[in-house]
Amino acid sequence: MQGIHNAEARIAIRGESDVARAIVQARRMSQAAAFQTVDQSRIATTVSELARNILKYAGQGEVILRGCVGATRRGMEIIAEDSGPGIADTDSALSDHYSSGGTLGLGLPGVQRMMDEFALESEPGAGTRVTVRKWL
Amino acid sequence: MSPLDLAARPAEKPLTAAQMLKLYQLETADLENIQSFGESVVPRLDDYVTRFYDWMETQPEFEQFFSDTEKLDRVQRQQLVYWQEFFAAKVDEEYLDKRRVVGEAHARIGLPLQVYLAAMNVSMKLITGNLYKSGLSPDQYATSIHSVSKLMHMDCAIVVQTFSARVNRIMAEQNDALMEMSTPVTSIWDGILLLPIVGIIDSSRGQDIMNAMLAKISKTRARVAILDISGVAVVDTAVANHLIKITKATRLMGCETTISGISPAIAQTIVELGIDVGDIQTTATLRDALVYAFRATGVEIRQAP
Amino acid sequence: MNNEAGADSIPVQLMRGCLVASIQVDLTEQVLKRFRQELLERIGSARVHGVVLDVSGVDVMDSADFETLKTTMSMASVMGASPVIVGLKPGIVSALVDLDVDTRGVRAALNLDDALEWLGAAESSTATADPAVIRDTHARHP
Numbered sequence: 001m002q003g004i005h006n007a008e009a010r011i012a013i014r015g016e017s018d019v020a021r022a023i024v025q026a027r028r029m030s031q032a033a034a035f036q037t038v039d040q041s042r043i044a045t046t047v048s049e050l051a052r053n054i055l056k057y058a059g060q061g062e063v064i065l066r067g068c069v070g071a072t073r074r075g076m077e078i079i080a081e082d083s084g085p086g087i088a089d090t091d092s093a094l095s096d097h098y099s100s101g102g103t104l105g106l107g108l109p110g111v112q113r114m115m116d117e118f119a120l121e122s123e124p125g126a127g128t129r130v131t132v133r134k135w136l
Numbered sequence: 137m138s139p140l141d142l143a144a145r146p147a148e149k150p151l152t153a154a155q156m157l158k159l160y161q162l163e164t165a166d167l168e169n170i171q172s173f174g175e176s177v178v179p180r181l182d183d184y185v186t187r188f189y190d191w192m193e194t195q196p197e198f199e200q201f202f203s204d205t206e207k208l209d210r211v212q213r214q215q216l217v218y219w220q221e222f223f224a225a226k227v228d229e230e231y232l233d234k235r236r237v238v239g240e241a242h243a244r245i246g247l248p249l250q251v252y253l254a255a256m257n258v259s260m261k262l263i264t265g266n267l268y269k270s271g272l273s274p275d276q277y278a279t280s281i282h283s284v285s286k287l288m289h290m291d292c293a294i295v296v297q298t299f300s301a302r303v304n305r306i307m308a309e310q311n312d313a314l315m316e317m318s319t320p321v322t323s324i325w326d327g328i329l330l331l332p333i334v335g336i337i338d339s340s341r342g343q344d345i346m347n348a349m350l351a352k353i354s355k356t357r358a359r360v361a362i363l364d365i366s367g368v369a370v371v372d373t374a375v376a377n378h379l380i381k382i383t384k385a386t387r388l389m390g391c392e393t394t395i396s397g398i399s400p401a402i403a404q405t406i407v408e409l410g411i412d413v414g415d416i417q418t419t420a421t422l423r424d425a426l427v428y429a430f431r432a433t434g435v436e437i438r439q440a441p
Numbered sequence: 442m443n444n445e446a447g448a449d450s451i452p453v454q455l456m457r458g459c460l461v462a463s464i465q466v467d468l469t470e471q472v473l474k475r476f477r478q479e480l481l482e483r484i485g486s487a488r489v490h491g492v493v494l495d496v497s498g499v500d501v502m503d504s505a506d507f508e509t510l511k512t513t514m515s516m517a518s519v520m521g522a523s524p525v526i527v528g529l530k531p532g533i534v535s536a537l538v539d540l541d542v543d544t545r546g547v548r549a550a551l552n553l554d555d556a557l558e559w560l561g562a563a564e565s566s567t568a569t570a571d572p573a574v575i576r577d578t579h580a581r582h583p
């Protein structure tokens with residue numbers, strides 16, 4: 001049954017229940033991929049942060065979860081993308097306690113700390129895409 | 137940056153037979169090609185089934201899904217019918233419904249989609265290669281294969297869609313169950329409240345939890361509350377913020393809240409997120425929280441001699 | 442109690458060595474400022490070790506009102522009277538928390554009895570002013 005875990009999961013994010021669905025799926029896939037408990041937690045938390053940002057700042061978007069393969073290792077990749085307003089100042093968005101939404105402003109910087117690889121692409125008016133990887 | 141075109145997906149309303157035929161570009165000529173191709177294949181389907189299961193037995197999933205012979209017999213008979221219908225090529229609503237039933241059946245037993253698709257691929261090879269013995273010209277043969285593969289793609293798509301619809305439905309149900317967990321604030325001792333939280337905390341649930349706690353505090357005059365989060369799926373910044381606000385709120389009512397059930401995994405993610413728990417009382421286990429609560433309310437716990 | 446009770450003045454009573462203010466009126470900037478002045482004067486003239494602000498009669502309190510009360514409490518504290526706020530209603534509490542008011546250092550109790558009991562205990566022991574310590578020094582079942 002290894003195969004199904006390699007399969008990619010795409011979760012459209014339109015409401016709170018989609019966020020929950022993405023979290024549950026992330027938990028399952030990371031568990032199936034034999035990540036340690038703490039890494040499962042990091043992955044689920046990352047998905048939660050990114051999906052909630054989509055909901056809060058872009059209204060809707062998509063979270064993609066999939067296995068990934070590096071030169072010497074396997075891991076999991078999470079892509080969160082939306083065609084929302086985008087982020088004008090990505091440096092600020094990545095710094096601790098910056099929030100345009102009156103919340104903690106620790107989501108993106110926290111995700112960056114929890115994951116092994118992190119990329120934020122955003123263009124005002126076009127959308128935002130966050131791509132992260134965690135290696136086994 | 138590449139364009140992030142995430143076109144809104146249409147609502148998942150099943151297409152009609154006419155729409156499906158159009159989508160897969162199956163014209164009357166295609167269906168006729170399939171029928172005449174079938175004339176040579178259908179009489180040899182028994183042979184197909186044998187060869188198919190020779191392949192299937194080499195798959196790791198075989199044991200799990202086709203263990204007993206009775207089940208295997210039934211599945212094989214269904215498979216014969218499946219291909220007979222395929223080569224009858226009468227694509228109407230009934231045909232589509234039957235394909236959906238096939239998808240449901242596979243999904244229900246938990247057969248990986250990947251195995252199903254591989255099986256269809258093998259079937260295609262067997263049917264168009266080994267089974268086909270007839271005097272079509274190479275051109276006619278190529279045209280027929282083309283028509284057969286179009287219908288096959290349509291069939292596969294229906295199964296895949298049924299599969300994912302089912303998976304989504306199940307997940308949605310599980311999530312609803314997670315979200316709708318009630319918030320049973322219990323007075324476990326004079327002056328001590330306990331609320332175990334299980335599942336996923338979204339903002340409306342966070343609000344519910346806070347309201348339930350505050351109402352119970354004012355009713356029971358509790359001075360200590362324990363919020364056990366060992367069953368919470370994730371503690372992200374939003375959840376942490378809710379927990380912080382809840383402890384802040386209960387304090388304003390004179391009730392100190394301890395958050396228990398902080399696992400090593402949660403402790404690490406909370407700190408990596410950069411959350412400042414400030415002076416909130418937190419413990420790893422519910423037991424520690426209880427000891428603290430008893431001490432704070434002046435209850436002495438002693439081991440019976 | 443010799444309090445020349447105007448329409449919107451706040452009665453302050455002396456109980457067990459503490460001043461207890463029962464706030465039952467609609468909160469306005471003006472009412473709160475006048476109350477602060479009177480309260481601090483009372484602290485100055487009576488020897489009290491605690492001040493209780495009883496807001497159980499208040500149905501509406503915005504963050505500015507809360508900040509003003511908080512400042513009054515800090516001032517009382519500077520004058521040597523430990524301040525406790527009691528009777529905040531659940532609805533007010535959840536609104537204040539939603540508004541993200543800073544509650545650090547604010548000592549609260551559910552009702553007047555609890556507050557006086559705590560102030561009495563705090564007086565007899567030399568308890569610190571850390572709210573987290575409230576529970577430890579506040580044994581109901583000695």
Ligand SMILES: Nc1ncnc2c1ncn2[C@@H]1O[C@H](COP(=O)(O)OP(=O)(O)O)[C@@H](O)[C@H]1O
Nearest residue numbers: 053057086093099100101103104105106107108
């Ligand atoms: N998907 C997104 N679309 C637009 N802006 C975003 C998105 N995600 C994050 N941001 C911006 O980045 C800021 C920081 O995000 P984050 O670190 O998650 O903190 P918070 O969500 O608490 O504000 C947000 O306040 C918002 O301005």
Ligand SMILES: [Mg+2]
Nearest residue numbers: 049053107108
């Ligand atoms: Mg965020």
